[in-house]
Amino acid sequence: MRRNGTKVDYTSICSPNYLHDSHIxxxxxxxxxxxxxxxxxxxxWNIDALETLEKESDKNIYNILQLRLHxxxxxLKKKVDSMKNNTKQDxxxxxxxxxxxxxxxxxxxNFQKSGGIATNIGVHFFxxxxxxxxxxxxxxxxxxTHDRAAGYLEFEKARVRWxxxxxxxxxxxxxxxxxxxxxRSMKLQDEEIEFSSxxxxxxxxxxxxxxxxxxxxxxxxxxxIEIVHQIRNQQPVGLKGEYHPFAKEPLSRxxxxxx
Numbered sequence: 001m002r003r004n005g006t007k008v009d010y011t012s013i014c015s016p017n018y019l020h021d022s023h024i025x026x027x028x029x030x031x032x033x034x035x036x037x038x039x040x041x042x043x044x045w046n047i048d049a050l051e052t053l054e055k056e057s058d059k060n061i062y063n064i065l066q067l068r069l070h071x072x073x074x075x076l077k078k079k080v081d082s083m084k085n086n087t088k089q090d091x092x093x094x095x096x097x098x099x100x101x102x103x104x105x106x107x108x109x110n111f112q113k114s115g116g117i118a119t120n121i122g123v124h125f126f127x128x129x130x131x132x133x134x135x136x137x138x139x140x141x142x143x144x145t146h147d148r149a150a151g152y153l154e155f156e157k158a159r160v161r162w163x164x165x166x167x168x169x170x171x172x173x174x175x176x177x178x179x180x181x182x183x184r185s186m187k188l189q190d191e192e193i194e195f196s197s198x199x200x201x202x203x204x205x206x207x208x209x210x211x212x213x214x215x216x217x218x219x220x221x222x223x224x225i226e227i228v229h230q231i232r233n234q235q236p237v238g239l240k241g242e243y244h245p246f247a248k249e250p251l252s253r254x255x256x257x258x259x
Contacts (some may be wrong), residue, residue, distance in 0.1 A: 008032050010210075017120065018113040021046045028057050035062045035210055039123040040221040042115050044229055047222055054218060061218040062210050066202035067128040069209075072195035076188070077132045080157055089158045091133070091188050093125060094246060098168035098181040104146065111232075118149040119228040122164045126153075127224035133158040136227060141234040142243040143251075150247035151231060161244040170249050 011027030013020055013036040021041045027034035040063045041047060054061050067073050080089065099108075107113040114120040130136060134156030141151040148165035168181060175183045186193040209215045239247060 010035055013037060016107045016113055017042060017115055018107070021050070024050055024061060025053060028053055028059055028061070031057075031059065033059045033062070033210075035064065035207070035215075037064050038127075039115065039119055039225060039228065040218065041225060042119065042229070044222065044226050047218060047225060051218055060215075062215040063218065063221045064203065064206045065124060065127050065131075065216045065220060066199075066206050067124050068131055068216070069202050069205050070195060070199070072193060073128055073132070076186075076193060079188075080132050083157075088154075088156075089133075089188055090190075091129075091158045091160045092186070092244065093129070093160060093162040094183065094185040094244070095121065095125060095163070096165045096167070096171055096183040097121060098171070099166035103166055109146065115228060116144065116149065116232055117147070117164050117166065118144070118151075118231045121166065122149070122162075123224050123228050125162070125164075126227045127221070129153065129155065129158075129160055129162075130223040130227065133160070136223065139227060139230045139234070140241060141231050141236045142239060142241075142247045144231065144234075144236045145251060148249075148251075149231065150244045152242045152244075153227070159242065161242055163244040163246040165246075170246065 008030070009032060011023075011030070011032045011034050013023045013027070013034065015023055017039055020036055020039070024034050024036055024041075040061075041050070050061060083089075103109050108120055115123075118126075136153060136155055138154035139151070140153075141149070143150040147167040148163070148170070150161075150163040153160040153162065171181070171183055184195060186195060206215070
């Protein structure tokens with residue numbers, strides 16, 4: 001890949017999720033390393049094919065897994081790794097990021113193109129969870145609609161209740177009173193983990209690491225892609241078992257549905 005006689009060393013992919021696979025292939029075919037935003041691909045078998053193509057080339061595929069670089073997340077992993085007993089920890093993850101009707105009319109609101117809420121806004125959280133707590137052992141979906149998803153994940157070291165949404169109506173009242181449009185919460189054994197800040201430079205750090213010969217390679221993305229693929233292809237069980245408290249929030253009507 002050349003422009004004005006100058007070779008392009010890296011291709012950075014920030015396109016819609018369903019185009020990532022083909023754009024990664026394009027970068028490799030043009031003899032460039034590839035840096036891809038999350039999710040790397042939508043399906044686990046896409047990773048298999050891309051790993052083969054990467055081996056056939058002398059170029060690398062990198063995924064942006066920025067939460068692994070967040071100081072609070074790094075400290076949490078160190079804390080979990082230092083625990084000497086084999087008792088599984090209880091962990092709650094809540095992430096609400098407000099989106100307008102534009103979200104539903106764009107490719108992000110198209111389940112086939114984005115992979116749905118869990119894939120589009122949650123994949124980097126699922127990567128974080130598997131990075132900290134180990135291999136996945138159980139994956140149950142309680143709720144999965146156009147504006148939210150909730151479920152239960154069991155890892156080697158933790159039992160996780162998770163909730164994701166793009167609906168501002170679900171934001172806690174104290175968050176709304178402060179005029180905020182995003183709510184993040186992580187609790188380990190009911191102890192809140194502060195990680196509301198520190199996000200602004202994570203992408204910069206990710207790219208710096210890649211240019212220094214480090215960065216997260218394609219195999220690192222597999223666990224999170226398998227988790228969201230399982231979530232996407234499950235029938236939600238409803239409010240059964242160990243479900244997240246926010247899963248009880250009343251469902252809202254899809255803004256473009258016909259009554």
